[in-house]
């Protein structure tokens with residue numbers, strides 16, 4: 001297997017039902033965490049991990065993502081007219097940091113089907129998948145941590161977090177054997193099991209390293225939970241043929257595709273911002289003092 005990974009796929013064609021009504025007319029990936037769309041954090045993680053080529057799998061109603069990573073000619077001119085050149089770099093940087101490609105998933109038939117759309121882009125190389133509604137804060141970018149492992153030990157990788165047992169019904173859960181700190185050989189994967197059937201409380205989150213063999217596996221994968229073609233079902237098919245590893249990364253995870261995760265991420269990111277944190281912290285303290293928190 002070729003060891004250098006330069007391509008990443010970002011599926012953004014989901015409906016975002018959990019964030020309705022906000023997602024009725026705008027992509028959930030464009031909802032801001034403080035002042036940047038969620039998708040920007042994930043693009044920055046990919047680029048900081050050495051990814052050069054990014055493919056967005058988009059769908060109906062996702063045009064705002066393409067526009068965001070394009071030049072905004074009129075806006076740039078207007079900022080110049082108003083003497084606000086300092087903002088130019090900020091709005092330009094996002095689209096300049098990697099080569100960005102787009103393909104459409106014609107209907108949202110599941111994450112597995114979204115990844116399938118990347119077949120021609122990927123070719124015969126291993127590649128990364130990042131889900132923009134999973135934001136990870138860490139000293140070393142989560143994907144970079146995984147790529148480092150991949151270099152020494154090629155295979156398929158999924159990122160893992162520990163979840164409370166009562167929440168396993170919302171996740172893809174792995175059965176794994178720990179072979180090094182944080183690193184597991186995956187023996188089985190179950191999509192959204194009942195708590196009593198879950199083989200562990202280690203859940204798959206949106207960072208993957210996949211091999212091109214995933215496309216054959218996807219082609220043979222029928223719709224699973226929720227009537228969708230599940231990526232975890234296709235990875236399961238590869239368990240016998242290729243090493244599949246799970247990595248409990250070092251970092252803090254925010255699932256911003258749910259309302260509660262979205263709110264938590266906004267608070268956590270605002271508290272990290274030097275320009276906002278002092279006033280925001282005082283506001284939160286005020287809430288605590290008034291017994292509202």
Ligand code: UTP
Nearest residue numbers: 011012013014015016017018108109110111114
């Ligand atoms: P989610 O499980 O978060 O689904 O998808 P969703 O449809 O976007 O959101 P809800 O559950 O309706 O609120 C995980 C990732 O896979 C993409 C999503 O855009 C998200 O990044 N996805 C999902 C697709 O690209 N296509 C699909 O058919 C389904």
